Amino acid sequence: MKGRYVSFILLLLFLCTACNEVSDPESVAKEIENAYKEMNYDHFYTYLKQQDSGVDSEESFIQWFHDVDESVQILSRNLELTQIEEEETEENQVYYEANVEIETVLGTLSNRFRVSFQQIEQNEENNWKMSWDTAFVLPQIENGESAVLRVEHPKRGEIFDRNQHPLAINGELLEVAIVPERMEGKETEQIEFLADLISVSKEYIEEKLNQEWVKRDPTQIVPIKAMKKDPALMEALEGSRDSGPTYRLIEGREYPLAEKAAHLTGYIGPITEEELNENDGYTASSYIGKTGLEYLYEGRLKGEPGGSIIIIGQDGTEKGILIEENPLDGEDMVISIDHELQRAAFQQLEGESGTNVMMDPSNGQILALVNAPAYDPNDFIVGFTGDEYKKLEENEGRPLLNRFSQTFVPGSTTKPIIAAIALENGWDYLEKINVPENNRWQLNESWGNHYITRVSGIPLTSLNLNEAMMYSDNIYFAKMALEIGSSSLIEGLNDFGFNDTLAFDYPLRKSTISSDEELTEVLLADTGYGQGELLVNPIHLAAMFTVFIHEGAMVNPTFSLDDEDHTYYNETIISPETAETVWQSLKEVIENSNGTGHNARIDGIGLAGKTGTAEHKSSQEESGKETGWFIAMSDSNPSVINLMMIEGIEDKGGSQYVVNKVRNLLLEIE
DSSP states (O other), X not given: OHHHHHHHHHHHHHHHXXXXXXXXXXXXXXXXXXXXXXXXXXXXXXXXXXXGSOSSOHHXXXXXXXXXXXXXXXXXXXXXXXXXXXXXXXXXXXXEEEEEEEEETTEEEEEEEEEEEEEEEETTEEEEEEOOOGGGTSTTOOTTOEEEEEEEOOOOOOEEOTTSOEEEEEEEEEEEEEOGGGGTTOHHHHHHHHHHHHTOOHHHHHHHHTSHHHHHOTTSOEEEEEEOOOHHHHHHHHTTGGGSEEEEEEEEEEOXXXXXXXXXXXXXXXXXXXXXXXXXXXXTTOEEXXXXXXXXXXXXXXXXXXXXXXXXXXXXXXXXXXXXXXXXXXXXXXXXXXXXXHHHHHHHHTTSOEEEEEEETTTTEEEEEEEESOOOHHHHHHOOOHHHHHHHHHOTTOTTOOGGGSOBOOGGGGHHHHHHHHHHTTOOTTSOEEOOTTSEEOSSGGGTTOOEEOOTTOOOSXXXXXXXXXXXXXXXXXXXXXXXXXXXXXXXXXXXXTTSOOSXXXXXXXXXXXXXXXOOHHHHHHHHTTOTTOBBOHHHHHHHGGGGTTTTOEEOOBSOOOGGGOOEEESOSSOXXXXXXXXHHHHHHHHSTTSTTGGGOBTTBOOEEEEEEEEEOSSTTSOOEEEEEEEEEESSSSOEEEEEEEEOOTTTTTHHHHXXXXXXXXXXXX
């Protein structure tokens, strides 16, 4: 019983405290401010002199606010109430200045006006209530009126390659449509004709035609589907204009290189509700970058919308303009990509699963960045059917996967990096290292059945660095890694940017050394020749090779043509002497007739490079999938690094398959 009595007293105290919190005008003012800021209009309504509201009911009052917020796209509301000190006021009445700020997509609407607070008896209690003013909804609006937002979208900035060739531009789309009135008496025939012509279902077209606004006025043109411009389709529709099916040209984003630059350019799409809530400067009808450069440079490309907010009187006429802004067009961008090299690189990868990175090593400028297989970004502009997108998702080649942003097992392509770290730690590049004649080696019996193997056919059983690089001898580099030791190798790889984020506009997955960043003895040996758990990003790997041209400094990759944006990741990763030593060994890979990259040799161009074959299998005894790599670079004219990776080369001649494709590509820029 005593406990119930105590609980009752505490409840009374709580209620009294709650009453006291709003028993004076200042407390009521704070409650009103918070309700307005939170756009909690039912709570806001409870503090008004309801006879002043001028609306039929609380429900109508709240709905009015919500309708205006939606039609004008109100982003936020803010209210500050400041008490006005006056010499003479009526009993139980005070005055406040209301400072209202309403944030819209076109800017801020501000207004100041006077309101009164009066203590009113209600339900045998005296409560403070505020007088109503329609300016809380919008400036200049009166009861029963509405407002509209008329948006004028900015011109989206366009993207061009280094030679002003278009990569992403504002062009034209073909909008297939129907004028229902013209189909009278032959609806079924014309709907079937159009469904077959543009490969959609009859039900899809009928759904468009059954919209209420279409039924009210069948003379209007009804959009059915946006498509890429097709002369044959346009000609077919020209012949059916009088029967209903027709077309018109509308503004739309175009990607001239289509799938050849899909993962580079990305695409835009209609803004989602979530994106609209997270980003300023958009309206519900805006488009926004979804992937690629369209997404990365969204802030520079999008511009700022313009338009006007207009008060509409009760008779439907325009009463006045609250705010009017001209749109601000987005920024046109010129990037380092060369569209001809982009085309040529994609041509070499057509029908393959892989990626190609071409870079100017003198400044880090990306010249070509290709992913295969790919999709056509123009299809995302006109829209997919569910079946079309499902087909993309289920494609075994994974055309939606952006390979140049991922990480992969690099195979022997990291041997030059391992060699550079070893030389910095005292390795003698002239010393001959012995290798078993049977091409299999392990440090001791503790390795069990794990052996390091090298390809058969290498004529030497004792090799120095140049010979080991030329023949790509796995055993030599495994012994090298063990000699360096785990801590020194990890430190050296981290100096090259492993486990770090490059200063590059495009987000790349970090290159990593192992799953837990530790190396057991066996894992250390495997890492020496690019296997184990080593994972490398292709763009990062291309950047790592620039140390051999820049006397030990590694450039950051960039899309910028501005010299001020050409930076180094690290200017002293290795010494100039080490860089030169490794560079000479990489020249042997191509220039020497026994080198694994000799097929890439081109008369008149001094090339250096490295092949690589990454094996994907669960045990050494079994065969498995293989990924082929080849990096070729020149420090002369033209100055270029080209990295190509192709998956599934086990039945295509191994890494030599990739070597030949890179040579074909390099001939395009000779």
